[in-house]
Amino acid sequence: MGLEFGLELPLGGEETVYDVAIIGGGPAGTTAAIYTARANLKTVVIDKGLTAGALGITSKIANYPGIPEEISGAELLLRMRRQAEQFGAQFIQDKIQGCELQRDPKVLYGNNGTYLARTVIIATGSMGRGNRVPGEDRLLGRGVSYCATCDAAFFRDQEVVVAGNNDEAIEEALFLTRFVRRVHFLSPTPDLKAPAELAEELLHHPKVTFYPGAVLKEIVGEERVEGVRFRQRGQPEQTLSVSGAFIYLQGGQPITDFLQGQLPLSETGCLIVDREFQTAIPGVFAVGDVLCNHVKQAVVAAAEGAVAAMAVEKLLRGREKLAVDWSK
Secondary structure (H helix, E strand, O other): OOOOOOOOEEOOOOEEEEEEEOOOHHHEEEEEHHHHHHOOHHHEEEOOOOOOOOOOOOOOEEEOOOOOOOEEEHHHHHHHHHHHHHHHEEEEEOOOEEEOOOOOOHHHHHHEEEEEEEEEEOOOOOOOOOOOOOOOOOOOOEEEEEOOOHHHHHHHHEEEEEEEOOOHHHHHHHHOOOOOOEEEOEEEEEEEEEOHHHHHHHHOOOOOOEOEEEEEEEEEEEOOOOOEEEEEEOOOEEOOOOEEEEEOOOOOOOOOOOOHOOOOOOOOOOOOOOOEEEOOOOEEEEEEEHHHOOOOOOHHHHHHHHHHHHHHHHHHHHHOOOOOOOOO
């Protein structure tokens, strides 16, 4: 597995084994990190980016307990993250592409590193994509990529497309500018769903052409990517000649592809857990929008993260019951 992803050593060296690795930095994952770090468990949160999830792109929240003023989802997540970091949680920006959950310790393979952990909490949300763009699957690995940091060097002095609108897509596009001649950035929405400073950096970069409200229709090519077809709102369909297509689009499906069939899913593609949010594999938990029959509210996701975190601590420390902790 490690060789398949081109990653052999865990981030930080062979000796780095976390007590808990949390995949996803939304309200469920970050709340879990607050609780595990507070319990003196070595905690890492691996997240694609602040606006990669549903809460991060929400412009206004007015019903989160303890926050009487209107607040953006990104700001709420930043507050949660700072709280987790104060207790010692580590946040790493990366995308998990695969894992080995039956091993001890469990192994997570990211674009930028390999992570080892005694337990794992899956909090990846439900913004995964269902239907692929025509040509995407056929040309995957032949010009279609989901990882600029992995593949940018293969497109040196060429033109590429980046499709997406969040901070993950923007940061990957900016990384590509170190190698390629031009990045054509197709945003499916008129505005970017990312922090203002990051969006401004993209929009003013001399190597980037920005296409707002652009829907990617097809990736074309025989043996390799040769171009893309897209349509901007109110305009006729256009074609760009490019050598690469980097896809960071979002949807409404639970994000479970990196599990590679290691955990059972419901008929609707959701993870299945017990009352303490543990999956069929001991030491692997799941919380938030990746679950079935879930009320999609930040406060509910946060509560699930707290319960799972306490279950992790109970498991690692050999207790029979959850520890009630109101004051520590």
